[in-house]
Amino acid sequence: MKTSSLKSNFQQQQQQQKEASQSSYPNLSKHISYVVDRQFNNYEVQLRVMIFITFCGLKIKDMGCVERAVLPKFYLEELNYHVYKVLSMAKFKAVFTSVPKVMVDRFLKDYLKVDHVVGTELHTFGKYFTGFICGPHLVVKHRAVAVRECFCDEIPDVGIGNSAFLDHHLFLSPCKEIYMVNLQEDAKTCGTSSSKMPRDKYPKPLIFHDGRLAFLPTPTATLCMFLWLPLGFLLAIFRLFVGIYLPYYMGRLLGQLSGIRLRIKGIETSPKQFCENSLSGGNGRVHKGVLYVCTHRTLLDPVMLATCLGKKLTAVTYSLSKMSEVIAPLRTVRLTRDRVKDGETMEKLLSEGDLVVCPEGTTCREPYLLRFSSLFAELADEIVPVGLQPQVSMFYGTTASGLKCLDPIFFLMNPFPLYYLDVLGKVPKEDTCGGGKSSFEVANHLQRQLARALEFECTTLTRKDKYLMLAGNDGRVVP
16 A cells, blocks of 8 residues: 555656646746847847937938948958858858848948848938838848748758847748857957958958048947047147147147157158258259158148158148138148149249149048159159058048048047158159159159058059049039
């Protein structure tokens, strides 16, 4: 009796445990479903708010400019190299994202050669975005449906997702092979530099880009920028005042005390001694003017050169706003793009003193040199090439579609801007037009020489190419 009662009690306990375990699985499933749904809902609300703040009242035309000229730089700098290698091997590529399609469509198709892009569509009214999305939901809730609609009855070979998002496991389930990327672990294992796409591996060279921000606008970095703006504006006004009203040696001293860093190469003696050596020939004869041929990075290039040399210079430019012309601490002369008239103007200026010219005709932020105009080579045999390269941490001091009059202000608002100058010395006479070279040969030779000195790459692109790509115009500034 005792044995049979113990056996029956044991069987009853087993049955209870089995029923409890069976009943726990639905609860666990419900819990997982609740976590996933909660994550979806929180992510959707956050994304909706962000989309509304970003796009409400924004012109459709302006968004096209941002998509074309601003966003590719940030996408390329954050592109995962290992993911790109897998993506590049596929014949047909499709990307499904919850962010607005207008933000990624052009980059994915132009740079990554993606064939099909599915993203959140935005509602528009006339020429403006309203800040709302088309349809009741974001793509985040319909990725699996979008995958089935894209591939129909075919099964995708490879699917790549982010392990930080639970829904990626679900919508990639139809794929034959699934790769989940943990970006944080990938950065720790492979190193940040090896996980991100190296510049020389970019699928397409990044030569031109626009926008004022020189940093990735993460929430923390953006908050720091807004906190810095009031102080940065006052600092820029102080630096501007110092550069305009004080002598060069005092302006250089106070500028460096305010955080501007100068790295000068090629002037081993004092600036005054260098100027005297540059202006004198082999027989001691002094010429009237020297032509300084500079790379063009910002509007402050001639100012920085004059400050480092400690002498007055005249700068010629194609496009300069009235405000920039007024606040410039040196003489500026506007060119007309008429080769004959511009040649006469520059020849006259050279007879009066030293002249600064930037033969690229426009600025370029990346380590590339645009095609050099050959006009300068026809006017002077006393040529001194100068390589300039600024470095900023917060704001770019150039723009193609914004207000050019604010370019110096934005550059001077950086906490610790750096300007690197490499004065290469006077060009030998045999390498000038006076030595039998054509003006095109001289221009190309100087472009290559400056590119080697700065470790840049030469291109045949022009100022017109830049503005057509970034701003949709030829870059003319109305006087």
